Amino acid sequence: MLVKYERIDELGVITISNPPVNALSHGVRSGILEAVKQAQADDSKAIVILCEGRTFVAGADISEFGKPIQEPSLPQVNAAIEASVKPVIAAIHGTALGGGFELTLSCHYRCAVPSAFVGLPEVTLGLLPGAGGTQRVPRLIGVKAALDMMTSGEKVPADRARDLGLIDRVLEGDLPEAALDYARDCVAGGLGVRRIRDMQIPVDSGDEQTLDAYRKQLSKRKRGQEAPQRIVDCVETALNKPFDEGLAFERAQFVECTQSGQSAALRHLFFAERQALKVRNLNPDASAREISRVGIIGAGTMGGGIAMAFANAGIPVTLLELNQDGLDRGLALIAKNYGRTVTRGKLSASEASSRQALITGSTNYEDLGAVDLVIEAVFESMDVKKQVFRRLDEVCRTGAILATNTSYLDVNEIAAATSRPEDVVGLHFFSPANIMRLLEVVQAEHTADDVIVTAMALGKRIRKVPVLAGVCYGFIGNRMLRQYAKEAQLCMIEGAAPDQIDGALTDFGMAMGPLAVGDLAGLDIGYKARQALTDEQKGDPRTYCIADALVEMGRLGQKTGAGYYRYDPETRARSFDPEVLEVIRCEAERHGVVQRTLNNEEILDRHILALVNEGFRILEEGIAQRPGDIDLVYVHGYGFPSYRGGPMFYASQRGLDVVCQRLEALADQSGERYWEPAPLLKQLVDQGQSLDDWMNSQR
Numbered sequence: 001m002l003v004k005y006e007r008i009d010e011l012g013v014i015t016i017s018n019p020p021v022n023a024l025s026h027g028v029r030s031g032i033l034e035a036v037k038q039a040q041a042d043d044s045k046a047i048v049i050l051c052e053g054r055t056f057v058a059g060a061d062i063s064e065f066g067k068p069i070q071e072p073s074l075p076q077v078n079a080a081i082e083a084s085v086k087p088v089i090a091a092i093h094g095t096a097l098g099g100g101f102e103l104t105l106s107c108h109y110r111c112a113v114p115s116a117f118v119g120l121p122e123v124t125l126g127l128l129p130g131a132g133g134t135q136r137v138p139r140l141i142g143v144k145a146a147l148d149m150m151t152s153g154e155k156v157p158a159d160r161a162r163d164l165g166l167i168d169r170v171l172e173g174d175l176p177e178a179a180l181d182y183a184r185d186c187v188a189g190g191l192g193v194r195r196i197r198d199m200q201i202p203v204d205s206g207d208e209q210t211l212d213a214y215r216k217q218l219s220k221r222k223r224g225q226e227a228p229q230r231i232v233d234c235v236e237t238a239l240n241k242p243f244d245e246g247l248a249f250e251r252a253q254f255v256e257c258t259q260s261g262q263s264a265a266l267r268h269l270f271f272a273e274r275q276a277l278k279v280r281n282l283n284p285d286a287s288a289r290e291i292s293r294v295g296i297i298g299a300g301t302m303g304g305g306i307a308m309a310f311a312n313a314g315i316p317v318t319l320l321e322l323n324q325d326g327l328d329r330g331l332a333l334i335a336k337n338y339g340r341t342v343t344r345g346k347l348s349a350s351e352a353s354s355r356q357a358l359i360t361g362s363t364n365y366e367d368l369g370a371v372d373l374v375i376e377a378v379f380e381s382m383d384v385k386k387q388v389f390r391r392l393d394e395v396c397r398t399g400a401i402l403a404t405n406t407s408y409l410d411v412n413e414i415a416a417a418t419s420r421p422e423d424v425v426g427l428h429f430f431s432p433a434n435i436m437r438l439l440e441v442v443q444a445e446h447t448a449d450d451v452i453v454t455a456m457a458l459g460k461r462i463r464k465v466p467v468l469a470g471v472c473y474g475f476i477g478n479r480m481l482r483q484y485a486k487e488a489q490l491c492m493i494e495g496a497a498p499d500q501i502d503g504a505l506t507d508f509g510m511a512m513g514p515l516a517v518g519d520l521a522g523l524d525i526g527y528k529a530r531q532a533l534t535d536e537q538k539g540d541p542r543t544y545c546i547a548d549a550l551v552e553m554g555r556l557g558q559k560t561g562a563g564y565y566r567y568d569p570e571t572r573a574r575s576f577d578p579e580v581l582e583v584i585r586c587e588a589e590r591h592g593v594v595q596r597t598l599n600n601e602e603i604l605d606r607h608i609l610a611l612v613n614e615g616f617r618i619l620e621e622g623i624a625q626r627p628g629d630i631d632l633v634y635v636h637g638y639g640f641p642s643y644r645g646g647p648m649f650y651a652s653q654r655g656l657d658v659v660c661q662r663l664e665a666l667a668d669q670s671g672e673r674y675w676e677p678a679p680l681l682k683q684l685v686d687q688g689q690s691l692d693d694w695m696n697s698q699r
């Protein structure tokens with residue numbers, strides 16, 4: 001039974017029970033409607049809606065989108081609740097999200113336990129609130145606050161929700177008793193029905209100018225995304241039209257969104273994120289080891305960020321450096337970063353200082369004797385890393401997990417430096433590690449199953465998106481990035497200017513273009529790495545000669561005010577630099593490249609299809625478990641537009657046959673073998689199969 005109706009003295013109580021998150025499936029919608037009808041007919045004085053299990057309703061059932069809507073629709077259910085002749089009270093615990101929160105907005109009163117959150121996260125799925133949210137929330141809290149809430153998708157904690165006016169009461173005590181007491185108070189106080197549809201949007205809470213400013217801001221902040229702009233259109237309708245017209249407009253917009261490619265892509269990522277946690281072929285009895293204290297070696301760029309990621313999740317950290325100077329520098333940088341978060345208003349000063357207090361510095365390995373996990377983030381050198389792991393093997397307790405944050409090095413070789421390779425794993429964070437959500441969990445040859453289970457669970461606990469990767473040069477992300485970065489160099493030497501290349505990719509939706517990223521990271525990093533390689537290891541000189549030439553001119557990127565671009569010393573604003581074109585031209589001449597005009601379509605295809613083709617190789621080698629895992633890596637680690645679903649989803653949408661033909665054409669045009677379609681791609685096209693078919697055949 002998904003929905004139960006019972007009488008508890010003068011109250012009619014509707015209980016929803018649809019584990020795990022009480023999503024509003026067709027059965028739940030029908031059940032609520034039935035229960036509301038039943039409650040109208042008896043002599044109950046008020047109706048309470050609550051949920052069993054870990055949460056209130058977390059929204060519409062996402063798996064139903066894209067299929068025909070089965071009645072009753074959620075707006076129909078909400079209309080029946082709102083029309084109730086006796087007051088209806090929603091009692092929230094866990095999270096009331098999306099359609100779940102909209103359900104509560106059709107109730108006449110809302111109460112919540114202190115740990116609850118409410119929110120309208122539809123925008124993160126390429127949707128807008130489609131069951132009255134865009135019409136009711138502005139009436140409740142005003143235009144500006146409603147837009148903030150709906151275009152960010154933010155989850156609002158109970159006390160703030162009450163202060164904003166989204167809920168009426170934060171309860172003391174547990175559900176259901178506390179909610180039933182509140183309902184009895186409502187009855188005793190003579191509180192009748194109170195319908196948001198009858199309220200007016202607070203005057204001075206926003207007007208047409210507010211909406212215009214919002215549209216402009218969103219076109220930058222949510223570049224390329226359709227749903228946020230449609231949310232503004234719906235709020236505009238709420239301002240200017242009667243409630244029912246607003247509802248109809250909202251619904252039409254919502255249905256269009258559910259059929260859009262953007263929403264399909266974002267829904268794909270929602271499910272991919274949850275799938276990624278399910279690692280295949282592990283011993284089903286393997287359970288997570290307990291992690292209550294973490295050690296980090298190296299307080300540089302990565303070590304500091306990783307320490308913050310743990311402290312932000314309430315996990316104490318011991319941060320170890322070579323010497324006191326290095327440690328002081330690292331801790332000072334962490335303090336500065338927390339300070340900046342406070343200045344920007346993202347964290348209170350007291351919260352920042354309690355998080356910072358969870359990070360203790362040390363220069364003594366003995367201090368790591370009791371930690372449950374150590375993450376090494378020292379220089380990218382096999383010798384240094386082996387030394388560190390030998391030392392960790394001496395000092396760490398039995399059962400502690402030893403992890404490396406290496407970007408490229410062989411985790412098997414690092415593990416072999418210890419007497420316990422089964423406890424060694426790669427935990428590859430992305431910079432800045434306190435912000436970037438991707439975490440590649442690298443499974444080495446001997447990594448124990450329970451270490452993988454622990455790493456995946458821990459990744460979720462520190463609010464990352466953990467993705468399993470196998471051992472190879474660069475794992476999933478950096479291995480693909482090499483192909484992408486190579487195309488940027490080749491397009492440049494063949495005649496495309498840096499701003500044309502970056503522009504083609506940012507127009508596609510990438511957060512930054514590859515050359516602007518190079519300038520940000522510093523061109524000297526790759527240059528130094530190449531110095532250690534033989535000419536043969538370095539490969540085709542056309543793929544690095546321009547970068548080398550710029551470094552040798554002292555153009556190391558943003559930090560020296562010039563790289564592929566020139567940077568304003570004050571504002572860091574980037575501008576085109578003709579000097580760079582001259583460098584490119586000279587290098588082309590030196591390497592016998594005849595320059596030509598490249599169009600944006602070619603530039604885009606060469607970059608994105610380079611990712612796709614390498615993605616197929618990674619899949620067939622078993623380096624990634626699923627196409628969706630590769631998509632998560634690119635969206636959360638490399639700025640691929642989420643509304644395109646990641647490179648593998650993009651390839652599927654474009655058509656694997658079309659992608660294959662385009663790769664063959666690139667191979668013909670360039671004479672380069674690396675453009676030949678990956679065998680797995682070719683096989684799927686030849687057999688007329690999709691990536692989903694292939695995934696199903698792997699089970």
Ligand code: 3HC
Binds near residue numbers: 058062
């Ligand atoms: N529909 C269908 N399945 C859902 C779902 C939903 N709305 N929300 C979660 N699930 C599934 C997950 O896929 C997962 O399935 P699995 O166990 O098979 O992998 C399971 O429920 C548990 O989910 P999580 O692993 O995410 O559980 P957490 O406890 O970590 O998080 C949560 C719970 C915060 C509720 C999180 O699941 C969440 O954010 N869910 C989505 C909320 C959302 O976006 N709601 C809006 C939907 S759109 C809408 O309502 C339209 C409306 O305006 C008409």
Ligand code: NAI
Binds near residue numbers: 303381429430
């Ligand atoms: P970094 O140079 O900023 O920091 C390294 C720190 O390690 C320095 O502070 C150094 O003093 C310390 N260190 C060196 N040897 C040590 C030892 N034996 N014991 C204790 N501390 C020691 O380097 P960064 O950028 O933080 O990189 C660290 C690791 O993370 C590398 O393996 C790198 O490949 C990887 N990585 C780097 C990313 C980046 O964007 N910078 C992204 C992801 C991974």
